[in-house]
Amino acid sequence: MRLVWSRCGHALLVLWGALTLTFLALHLTRGSVVDAIVGNNTQVTPAVRAQIVQDYGLGRPLWQQYLSYLGRLLHGDLGTSYQLQTPVRAAIAEQLPPTLQLMGLATLLAVTTTLVVAVATARRPAWLRAPFALLEVAGVAVPQFWLAILLLTVFSFGLHWFPAFADGPAGLVLPAVALAVPMAGILTQLLRDGLERALEQPFATTARARGQRERGVLVRHALRHALPPALTIFGLLLGSMIGGAVVVEQVFSRPGIGSLLLTAVTGKDIPVVLGVVAVTATGYVAINLIVDLLYPLLDPRLKD
Amino acid sequence: MSTMLVVRDLSVTFGSGRHRVDAVRGISLTLRAGRCLAVVGESGSGKSVTARALLGLAGDHATVRAGALELDGTDLTRLGPRQWRRVRGRLIGLVPQAAMVALDPLRTVGREVAEPLRLHRAVPPADIGERVVELLTDTGVPEPRIRVRQRPGQLSGGQRQRVLIASAIACRPPLVIADEPTTALDVTVQAQILTLLDDLRRAGTAVLLISHDLAVVAQLADEIAVMRDGRIVEHGPAARVLTAPEHDYTRRLLDAVPGRGGPPAPPPSAPVVLRADGLVKTYPRPGRAAPLRAVDGVSLRLHAGETLGVVGESGSGKSTLARLVSAMVAPDAGSVELDGGPWHDLSERERRGRRTEIQTIYQDPLSSFDPRHTVEVILRHALQAGGERRRTVTDLLDLVGLEHGLARRRPALLSGGQQQRVAIARALAVRPRVIVCDEPVSALDVSVAAQVLRLLVGLQREHGLAYLFISHHLGVVREVSHRVLVLKDGRVVESGVTGEVLDAPSHPYTRSLLKAVPAMPPREAMR
Structure with a gap:
């Protein structure tokens, strides 16, 4: 239980650091803060600018601004986008569901593929392993936008298996695959490596000598030893998936956080950029907190 | 007593061509029920490879050939993978070396001991828990009902070796192969483990003991086979091999066993170079008040x-x-x-x-x-x-x-x-x-x-x-x-x-x- 609290405290600390950095990013840039917030929108009246100074408390000392910034975050107020003419929170809330669907399906695909391929190819003859190993390296090495275009060309325009641009579940498949491939590539290599190392351990020999089948040694003994390192990397990859979502959403012309972020960055819509950063940082910290709390379940020795 | 194991002309090679290694070069052994045959040799003599070959676990890169390999009348050379699995753990139990790492550190002791029982359906599933406790009791693991829920890391080296023996004999196999069963154990624990193996032998189990330590072998073996470079150089009743060895190599091994000569003569008096007085070192123990x-x-x-x-x-x-x-x-x-x-x-x-x-x-x-x-x-x-x-x-x-x-x-x-x-x-x-x-x-x-x-x-x-x-x-x-x-x-x-x-x-x-x-x-x- 103490472990849980200390992990949670640690996660909050990281989150606080990330949010402080976004505050500093806005306030320590050159030029006026108001200009940064307004961005490329040139049709902002002096009245609106005065409103911004009022809202952000820009006349006050920096530490007061900082505290009120944290206070607004606590209430879920991420500011207003003067380009979209909406609160940032509403903009993100609107774009979050399609991205979560995409990342959810991609994660599911990646994890399933990893488990199946790693268990099926660990310590198997080269003719079975080599093709998969090649695909894994290719999956990691190929640029994601190119992979996305390739999938579109082959499975949508060529074979007509999946629609190219559609809102329904069928339209989710190809982008999810494009997003899942690099993750599956890295995780499969990692997991198989761990499995093979565990299969060399003396306890694996003991299990075989009891009459356990190779598959049984793999699933009942080796898997639990191989999972923790893969889980660590899984947490990190999941956090960085938002970068992949930017590319994939763009290629498949899907709505989502990625598209929102891209538009905001190109249009210098700083409130939206900072809002997306705050939301993804929170997600990232939450995911890694869950991963940390999963370890002791996999390896009970960590509890002692 | 019936003949339990017959090995004729067993050879094991690894690799091929220039990288070929002949680990075992045509050895023959027989072992009867209720007897203990010790295979003695140094690192690289092929003794552990022999043990693994008898379990069909010589490895992917090994070629095993034998004139005959019979367990209680069953020809082991004809077994397919599935039949081999029915032999391992049920007809042959292995007590592996390196007790510290031979148990899965992430599984409870109970599940480790129960594994052969489940695999071979030796007892009805409902009785497995009771049988595990019984096995741990028989092998002298203290407080077995607590131990079954613990993990190997929470047990001492001697207790882990007992758990390994319990798992090896769970299905009452007629042949037990003990591969360096006492390496890295204290003398007192070693003596207890040897007694345990001796009890098995007396109860009618055939014990194949693999060891580099002649002193250990002397406690248990009825017969001794001395291995060197994949061959058996001397084979005979234990008492004869230990007291009247015929082969040079056996004699050298016996000579090398330490502690059978007198202690060295006292050195001439000389100044003290290291002096320690009343040394105390304590370490805090997590969860306990007294360090x-x-x-x-x-x-x-x-x-x-x-x-x-x-x-x-x-x-x-x-x-x-x-x-x-x-x-x-x-x-x-x-x-x-x-x-x-x-x-x-x-x-x-x-x-x-x-x-x-x-x-x-x-x-x-x-x-x-x-x-x-x-x-x-x-x-x-x-x-x-x-x-x-x-x-x-x-x-x-x-x-x-x-x-x-x-x-x-x-x-x-x-x-x-x-x-x-x-x-x-x-x-x-x-x-x-x-x-x-x-x-x-x-x-x-x-x-x-x-x-x-x-x-x-x-x-x-x-x-x-x-x-x-x-x-x-x-x-x-x-x-x-x-x-x-x-x-x-x-x-x-x-x-x-x-x-x-x-x-x-x-x-x-x-x-x-x-x-x-x-x-x-x-x-x-x-x-």
Whole structure:
């Protein structure tokens, strides 16, 4: 239980650091803060600018601004986008569901593929392993936008298996695959490596000598030893998936956080950029907190 | 009694062409129910490969051929993978070596012992829990109902070996293969495990014992087969092989068993080089109020040219004592003097200049070398550290009896004995007065261990070195030590001249240690 609290405290600390950095990013840039917030929108009246100074408390000392910034975050107020003419929170809330669907399906695909391929190819003859190993390296090495275009060309325009641009579940498949491939590539290599190392351990020999089948040694003994390192990397990859979502959403012309972020960055819509950063940082910290709390379940020795 | 195992002309090869290694070259064995056959040999003799081949687990790269391989009348050479699985664990139980790592550290003891029962459906699923407790009780695991829910990491080495035996005999196999079942265990625990295997044999199980330790084998075996380079060089009743060996190699192995000669003659009186008084070292124990008193009021004197043996079981404080006298850790109380000057209370900066006076050699020399350095670099660094101008790397190699050509190799490519010689050379490079030897031969084959011990004794005579010699092996300690210190729970329970302490012990603990040592006939009686 103490472990849980200390992990949670640690996660909050990281989150606080990330949010402080976004505050500093806005306030320590050159030029006026108001200009940064307004961005490329040139049709902002002096009245609106005065409103911004009022809202952000820009006349006050920096530490007061900082505290009120944290206070607004606590209430879920991420500011207003003067380009979209909406609160940032509403903009993100609107774009979050399609991205979560995409990342959810991609994660599911990646994890399933990893488990199946790693268990099926660990310590198997080269003719079975080599093709998969090649695909894994290719999956990691190929640029994601190119992979996305390739999938579109082959499975949508060529074979007509999946629609190219559609809102329904069928339209989710190809982008999810494009997003899942690099993750599956890295995780499969990692997991198989761990499995093979565990299969060399003396306890694996003991299990075989009891009459356990190779598959049984793999699933009942080796898997639990191989999972923790893969889980660590899984947490990190999941956090960085938002970068992949930017590319994939763009290629498949899907709505989502990625598209929102891209538009905001190109249009210098700083409130939206900072809002997306705050939301993804929170997600990232939450995911890694869950991963940390999963370890002791996999390896009970960590509890002692 | 029925014949349980027949092996005729078994050979195992690894690889092919130029990389082909013949690990086992045509051996034949028979073993009857209720008997114990010991296969004895040193590392690389092929004994463990034989054991694995009998389980059909020689490995993916091995080719196994046999004129006959019969278990209780069943021809094992004709078995497919599925049939082999029905043999393993049900008809043949394996007690593996390395008890510390042979159990899955992430699974509970109960599930490990239950695995063969589940796989072979030996008992109805509902009764498995009861049967596991019964097996642990039979093998002498204390508090079995608590243990089944614990993980191997929470058990001592001896308890883990008992758990392994429980899992090996769970389905009551008629043949048990015990591959070095007592390696890395204390003498007292070793004696208990051997008794357990002996009970199995008496109950009618055929036991195939694989070991490098003739003293262990002497306790249990009805017959002994001595293996060397994949062949059996001598085979016969245990009593005959141990007392009247016919083959030269067997004789050499027997000669190498330490502790069967008398202790060394006392050295001429010399000044004290290492002196410790009332040393105490405690470590906090998580979850418990009282700290662990690892070393508790130990005093000792070590004279130049003398060896002081330190014996005791795991956890008796031997290694902590070694770290205290070499000032790797600071004592909570007490003092250490080196060469008549202060030692433990110096600042690390002051101490560094005198570190050359006391050196340590470890049980596992390999992990004390930088794996990327060659022997030459390792020794040159040591010579530079000692400010040596006259002696060279070749001088050091000559000193420890290593060929000059080995200087260009990396330590990982050397044999265990050669690695330990390099470690000794490195210690000698700085011209120390005292060498702390922490289990220096415990990981070596008997004949190699004997050579390393001879080297240490020779160097002591030549250079007047003082050894603090730590070992759990009483035979080794007897062979080299002038005086002995017996440690139990961090305290000295007995000390004195080797012959007196080990031949006429006054403390019950020393007596129990000695009683547990596998007895071998004394050397003189053999000729």
